[in-house]
Amino acid sequence: MSASAATVLSASTDLRFRYAVHLGDTSLILAQRLGEWVGHAPALEEDLALANIALDLLGQARYLLSYAGEIEGKGRTEDDLAFLRDPSDFTNLALVEQPNVDFGHTIVRQFLIDAWQLELFECLQGSSEPRLAELAAKALKETRYHYRFSSGWMVRLGDGTEESHKRVQDGLDSLWKFTSEFFAPGAVDEEAAAAGLGPDPASLRAAWAANVEQVLTEATLKKPADVSYRWFGKRNQHSEHLSHLLAEMQFMQRTYPGVQW
Amino acid sequence: MNQAPANRVDRFVAPAEREIWRILADVPDPEIPVLSVVELGIIRHVRLADDGRVTVGVSPTYTGCPATEVIARSIETRLEAEGYEHPKVESVLSPPWTSDWLTESGRAKLKEYGIAPPAHSVSHPKHLFREPKVACPRCSSMQTSKVSEFASTPCKALYRCASCLEPFEYFKCI
Structure with missing residues (x-):
């Protein structure tokens, strides 16, 4: 990094805001996607599981976006940030906005992100910003539980019937290309790392890959080839799916501004 | 390590705050009503300021637990009913709540329930x-x-x- 000594020593308010929004958006958008399963999952237990994981993610998002609004100092609340920003303002990882497709795809998406959040929150506990370190310690415990669920399903489906194997392998083949963004430089998380706010995204790769490969092997799934990535959600470049997701999620606030429950 | 707050109450807490702990021991968790918020282990601190204002530190069990806000409101309502003016509930995230914070009596009541x-x-x-x-x-x-x-x-x-x-x-x- 060519950052000056001053930026290394103290993260600017603007950077802390953008980093918290990036992390919060990733949790928020995934929570919304998982929420779409409520009432539709293949079994009641899985319906509850996906809704519970969505709740944990929503809790993370609320904490991060509230914190972001607070340090921004313009009076924006978690709700303003969630419901009144346009798709191009969101900096979530592109993987989390991908559609549910089927239970197999949903589990693959969850597994890939859980394995990433495990490493992220582990490292984020050492953040120079106590509010982020605090959240990381809390979220890490929940993420371990999510990971146990999603990695367990990867193995059950992958090493299950011909049909279940095919569906998770399809999911893996279509979603793998979104994982390179997790570790790519050139976005807010790299700036945050230089300022001691969070881990260097590239540094999370080795542990993530080792975890993922071990589960894929046990699940008798084939790891897709890496592609030179095209998606860059954390640099505000999204697939068309995010607009559709937000149209639904933001409908009430956009239609009835300021409406309260 | 799992020091039951119920026991701490009498030994380590100032008498005025002790009374507040006693009131909280009677505020039920909305989702598992046999447990009080004290038995659930989510009450982190009780502070009584010189001007009589009460602040209660509450730690969420899960970051997204929907009961968190209901709990905060029921604590405030209950303390107001007991004559404390404008009680305030603040969220305490660190150290994170774990199931080890459940008190012994809380565990027994769960089983009974x-x-x-x-x-x-x-x-x-x-x-x-x-x-x-x-x-x-x-x-x-x-x-x-x-x-x-x-x-x-x-x-x-x-x-x-x-x-x-x-x-x-x-x-x-x-």
Whole structure:
């Protein structure tokens, strides 16, 4: 990094805001996607599981976006940030906005992100910003539980019937290309790392890959080839799916501004 | 390590704040009403300022637990009813709540209510890598099996007893 000594020593308010929004958006958008399963999952237990994981993610998002609004100092609340920003303002990882497709795809998406959040929150506990370190310690415990669920399903489906194997392998083949963004430089998380706010995204790769490969092997799934990535959600470049997701999620606030429950 | 706040109350708390702890010991958790918020282990501190203002520190069990706001409101309402003006609930995230914060009386009440209490301490180094041996809260049989990691609230998992054939909920170790 060519950052000056001053930026290394103290993260600017603007950077802390953008980093918290990036992390919060990733949790928020995934929570919304998982929420779409409520009432539709293949079994009641899985319906509850996906809704519970969505709740944990929503809790993370609320904490991060509230914190972001607070340090921004313009009076924006978690709700303003969630419901009144346009798709191009969101900096979530592109993987989390991908559609549910089927239970197999949903589990693959969850597994890939859980394995990433495990490493992220582990490292984020050492953040120079106590509010982020605090959240990381809390979220890490929940993420371990999510990971146990999603990695367990990867193995059950992958090493299950011909049909279940095919569906998770399809999911893996279509979603793998979104994982390179997790570790790519050139976005807010790299700036945050230089300022001691969070881990260097590239540094999370080795542990993530080792975890993922071990589960894929046990699940008798084939790891897709890496592609030179095209998606860059954390640099505000999204697939068309995010607009559709937000149209639904933001409908009430956009239609009835300021409406309260 | 699991020091029951109920015991701390009398030994280490100033008399004026002790009274507030006693009131809180009577505020139920909205989702598991046999437990008080004190037994659940989510009350982190009680502060009584010189001007009579009360601040209660509450730690959420799960970051997204929907009961958190209901709990904050019921604490405030209850303290107001007891004559404390403008009580304030603040959220305390660190150190994070774990199931180890459940008090002994809380564990006994859970079992009585039909929910199996956490089977071991989360400070055990291998706690995530082994399946807990969970006793059926009805017949105490150890012949039980997990149906789902998740149940009706974030803090519970779904189990089934092979002896009495009843399903039951298990308060997760987290």
